[in-house]
């Protein structure tokens with residue numbers, strides 16, 4: 001975790017921070033975190049960490065190895081030993097685990113349906129949170145990290161912290177449009193509403209922690225959401241402003 005930003009320069013003059021910018025985005029399923037984080041990272045030239053992809057890769061590996069996901073100790077041991085690699089370029093978000101390229105496989109419905117069982121495993125969470133903190137601390141040019149507990153647990157000191165929300169009906173409709181109208185409503189409901197219910201037992205992403213900006217994307221375009229988050233960046237981190 002980078003230290004709090006420090007600035008130097010004569011009084012009254014904004015100068016650049018000595019520490020890289022961290023933008024933390026949390027929110028429920030379908031609120032637009034991944035799309036928004038990618039857009040902000042591209043706009044500001046930052047790396048992009050999709051922490052949900054880490055939980056998905058962990059779930060994929062446990063299923064691939066034939067583990068019972070209810071075997072919390074066995075799953076945690078597997079994840080702790082796993083070689084998990086993520087590309088942080090917002091345009092290339094490839095994910096490999098133990099040498100398997102799982103970039104596409106982790107988006108399959110079977111993984112979406114099972115991932116909460118792994119994300120609610122507290123030993124798995126402890127391991128992945130430590131990895132996430134290390135990735136953020138080592139991002140030389142700053143990073144946008146999104147998930148469910150980035151603003152509260154992984155990077156509570158981030159200079160920009162946003163809870164991205166949207167009406168449940170909008171979130172379900174977005175997910176349905178993404179998956180295709182051939183997917184039945186029950187499966188979409190499971191991916192959004194049931195998953196949020198399970199995931200919220202271990203991460204608080206329905207209410208904003210103190211200091212976290214709530215942004216409702218229900219009636220905003222993706223570009224408007226990206227604009228709103230970029231506007232929260234303190235001048236000391238914005239090369240165009242800090243001179």
Ligand SMILES: Nc1ncnc2c1ncn2[C@@H]1O[C@H](COP(=O)(O)OP(=O)(O)OP(=O)(O)O)[C@@H](O)[C@H]1O
Pocket residue numbers: 027028029030031032033034035036052174175177178217220221222223225
């Ligand atoms: N502001 C927006 N307006 C309309 N559609 C949006 C907006 N933001 C995102 N979307 C669309 O909604 C869908 C869900 O977005 P996205 O995957 O970014 O959400 P998410 O919060 O990361 O979800 P999850 O946590 O389940 O992965 C995508 O199809 C995306 O293109």
Ligand SMILES: Nc1ccn([C@H]2C[C@H](O)[C@@H](COP(=O)(O)O)O2)c(=O)n1
Pocket residue numbers: 029051052053055056115116119120146147148149150195199203
């Ligand atoms: N920081 C995080 C990120 C994700 N999760 C859980 C929530 C989901 O069930 C799963 C996959 O996330 P998605 O790709 O849908 O955003 O991982 C979490 O608990 N904490």
